[in-house]
Amino acid sequence: MKQELTPRQNEIVDTALHLIAEGGIGNLTIRHISKRLNLTEAGLYCHFNGKLEIIQALVSRFEGEVDEKEGRLHGWAAVESAMARRTELVLATPDLAHVVFAEELFQGDKEVAQLLFGMMQRHREMFLRHFKEAIEADEIRDDIPLDTLFRLVIGPLRLLIKQWGLSNGAFDLQEKCHELQESLKKLLAKK
Amino acid sequence: MKQELTPRQNEIVDTALHLIAEGGIGNLTIRHISKRLNLTEAGLYCHFNGKLEIIQALVSRFEGEVDEKEGRLHGWAAVESAMARRTELVLATPDLAHVVFAEELFQGDKEVAQLLFGMMQRHREMFLRHFKEAIEADEIRDDIPLDTLFRLVIGPLRLLIKQWGLSNGAFDLQEKCHELQESLKKLLAKK
Amino acid sequence: MKQELTPRQNEIVDTALHLIAEGGIGNLTIRHISKRLNLTEAGLYCHFNGKLEIIQALVSRFEGEVDEKEGRLHGWAAVESAMARRTELVLATPDLAHVVFAEELFQGDKEVAQLLFGMMQRHREMFLRHFKEAIEADEIRDDIPLDTLFRLVIGPLRLLIKQWGLSNGAFDLQEKCHELQESLKKLLAKK
């Protein structure tokens, strides 16, 4: 399902991402993209069949090039690794901070909303699996419902990344992420 | 600063909120609003000077009619009350769930972004004050940095409300909010 | 035919004149007029039946309150008096400088154009009469065709007033008008 993008397509998606980060979804325009790339509007259609395709490619990028080591980790270590990976992803492409976790931006397109919802679900299930493992391995306490646990871990991470974006990278994201992990470890530690 | 709105203006803001909830910010159109209200587009301009004013009125509503009892509470009780108030606000106007906490939606307008940022800051300071009180009163543990504490409390709440919105109110928001509060109390309890 | 205007009507016409002087004919708007007068747009219609009537009243003012002594003068003296009167009119209401002699502004309305054309014709005939008298009285030379004579006298006066308006009254209009009269006297003097 995951399409390989040509270099030019990647340029386009980069630009699209940048435009949203700059001025919101309303700033994502065929005209704007092509102007940034010194292209005609018509020229864009050589690379994508339409705006929707561009947005889909853009959203797909949220998932990042995952998996490598991810698969081999389990329990709380996997949770921390996943958190760190989000952070690294955002640091590598700061525009993402304004866009990931902003599901509302894409509410307009049913198809894209679906795509995003699927990603969120897979994401969530992955975390729930790791939580369960962590509990079973006695790494974390067992008196917090799983879905609440998910919110307690991902909610702060999302907020952290959003704050970092809104502040235009005014603080050290990695450090604050580490701080969050430490706090979570303290709070969730088995008594 | 907070304008009193006429009944008609409130109708308009309600409609605007509904439109965003339905189809994202791109669905918020002068044309759409007026069509819903069986008005001419020109007619809208009798009540607001432009789209921006409507959005500002809409965003101002996020703060809700606060304060009543809020002022008298302190420490952790104030935190829980504030959380509950958010929940009630959303339950009273479910469209809000798709829009509050969606700062990105309004990135387009510099002015609105500013307005929102101001609200977030006031909100944050209020919470930090209450956290400090709660720590000093030995209600919660003191080994979590204040800003992380803020993220740990508000992050999950935001995520919860967003999930409720995305699922179209598929679960009992109030119950889950209560569950979140219980979990937080457990986690943050002084040892 | 010349209507007496109520004080309020005069205020309105003054404002209208001012608006045109400020921002061109496109700035003459029912809304703008009423805003300047702290009136509702609807309120304006208590005083005039529509925009056209206001413009007509405005244009009628170009003729000014003439006649008093005008009637008793003849020949070149009458010409100079008429030139001076234009100058005084403009000095009394500087906004006029941007509007009189700007027949094009009102090309839009057939009726107003007619009105203006009539004024121009009467104006012209009056001058031609005086020129004839001046020639017959040997006040000026007789080797210039009458219509060219008209252009030679009125053309520079119009240009002078327009320049004064465009420069926002940067020079002494009366003095320059006098200078023009002197020059004309020299040039047209019987050899």
Place this chain on the structure above:
Amino acid sequence: MKQELTPRQNEIVDTALHLIAEGGIGNLTIRHISKRLNLTEAGLYCHFNGKLEIIQALVSRFEGEVDEKEGRLHGWAAVESAMARRTELVLATPDLAHVVFAEELFQGDKEVAQLLFGMMQRHREMFLRHFKEAIEADEIRDDIPLDTLFRLVIGPLRLLIKQWGLSNGAFDLQEKCHELQESLKKLLAKK
């Protein structure tokens, strides 16, 4: 600074000129232009970035394709040549008669007003230079101040062209222009 226009752009400017001549500046509308050219309104924007650009191109045309022989003439001959050139310009594009010398039409746009003012200044300086030459060469009398001289020459010419326009070309412009030149020569001749 002077842009080369594409053929289509010239068509558009022609149409724009025609529309103003027909019904005043209020008649110059994107819609009207495009309708005349059997184009969509959106289609116009392929050729100009907006109304302002069209007006600027239009106004720039007032200066005409000058210079050819202009540069080689001096003194009174240059003045007469410049007068004739205006006349020819208007005869070639009669719509111009309703628009050149109608600075007020464009008072609305600050930028255009500036552009026009600049043209007027250059125009004026050129004439003043030629007047000075004519005086030094004893071609014309020297007892008229230079600025008044300018008004005495250009004022009648402007009025003549405007009259020709208002009368819809009812008389022979070239002949009347010649008559004006003859009269000026007589009046200004060295005694």
Place this chain on the structure above:
DNA sequence: CATGAATGAGACTTCATTCAT
């Protein structure tokens, strides 16, 4: 004499897209 609410027409402009070249 004045207002508030509304309207229908029309203003300028931008959008995503298409098609011939």
Place this chain on the structure above:
DNA sequence: CATGAATGAAGTCTCATTCAT
């Protein structure tokens, strides 16, 4: 792979005017 010209729909907003109060 790219352009230039065009389109139809839609966007925000302003205009002159009306009408009930």
